[in-house]
Amino acid sequence: MIRLYRAGETHAEASDVLPGWTLPADVLWIDLVRPTREEETVVEAALGLGLPTPEEMAELEASSRLYRQNGAVFLIADLMHHGDEDLPALAPTTFVITDGPLVTIRYVDPKPFSMLDDRLEREPALxxxxxxxxxxxxxxxIDRLSDVLSGNAAHVEAVSSHVFTQTKTVGFDRLITKLGRAHMANARIEQSLSGLARIFAFLGPDDRFEKDVEIREHLRSLGRDASSLIVHAQAVAASINFQLSAALGLINIEQSSIIKIFSVASVCFLPPTLIASIYGMNFERMPELSEPWGYPAAIAAMVAAAVLPLLWFRGKGWL
Structure with missing residues (x-):
């Protein structure tokens, strides 16, 4: 589908283009949404430019993502979509800056595009x-990434209150899973912001943005916003790593406590077991077996052998 936004209009409209289509003079934005090869060919002929394919958009090398060709600037950025979910996704989106309209090529529906449509509807002369x-x-x-990053940071803060709770009902397995997903989401946010920062730096010397003071300052402001959000994302990543380490440390402490209980129980029951084993051998020459006080004495010895280690452990502060 091809959407065209014309100067002074309140929104972009879907347009059917046929071979031989010419670009109207008042078009400011050509938005190609999941375009077919025929639609790409028509737009390429109208602009005199070659548009990147989905395979070329997926390239990760900076030289393949930011380049100039035939007087146009080609920028490929990873934009976030499904940002309201626990694990947002990234998809490459192409921006082609020409002396005329802006051209965008995308195969997903990131929320910033609908945000721009709403803003243009309120301010047609924007x-x-x-x-x-x-x-x-x-x-x-940038605004959308800031919102998603703030939501992810709040989610991490909520998990932190559970990690460091004083109760014993914390499910560390679920908390670690949540922290892991938050870390993946934060990494994707930072990846998108880093790509945008490279784009803003790449466009800085471009005459289209350098000669207009207002546009130049707007571009620099966006670059500063991206840089500050990257710092924020790095702080959130550090917090996630700290909480993961803390959760793993608390798991080790909890496991050590469990092992300590079993160890104390083993030490306490070992002497009574030894006494019971001795008197369970039934040798003929064991005078205690024939005495009336033999059985109570054996029971008392086993109880004392179990209690004395507990008292000793408590005196040492191990319990």
Whole structure:
């Protein structure tokens, strides 16, 4: 599907393009949503540019993601979608900055695109060029990443209150699973922010953004926002790592306590077992067996052999 946003309009509209289609002069934004090869071919012919394929968009090398070709700037960024879920996903999205309209190519529906549609509907005169559409869209992307990062940080803080609770009912297996998913989500947020920071740095010297003071300052502001969010994401990652280490340490302490109980029980029951074993051999020359006080004496010896180690452990402070 191809969506076109024209100057002064309140929203982008889906458009059917046919071979030989020419680009209207008032188009500020061409949004290709899961385009077919025929749609890509028509847009390429209208712009005189070659658009990257999904395979090329999936490349991870910086040289393949940020480049200039035929007077246009090609930028590929990993944008987050399904950000409201516990584990957001990333998908590559292409931005083509030309002297005319902005071109975007995407195969998912990140929320910033709908956020931009809502904003353009409220402020039709917000964007006067493709460059302003790009910066406004990037602002929506940064805002969305900030919201997802704040939600993830709050989730980690909630898990922290359970990790360090004083009760004995903490399910560490569930907490570690939650922390692991939070760590993966945070890593994806940081990956997206790092890609955006590279984009803003790459566009800094570009004449399209450098010659206009307002656009240049807007771009620099976005770069500072991305950098500050990266620092925030790194702080959240450090908190997650600390809580994972703390949870594992508490698990070890709990396991040590359990082993200590079994060890104390073994030590306490070993002497009575030894006494019972001796008197259970039934040799003929065991005078205690024929005495009336033999059985009570054996019971008393076993009780004393069990109690004395407990008292000794408590005196040492081991219990």
């Amino acid at each position: 964007c006067r060029s493709g460059h302003e559409v790009f910066l406004t869209l990037m602002e929506a992307v």
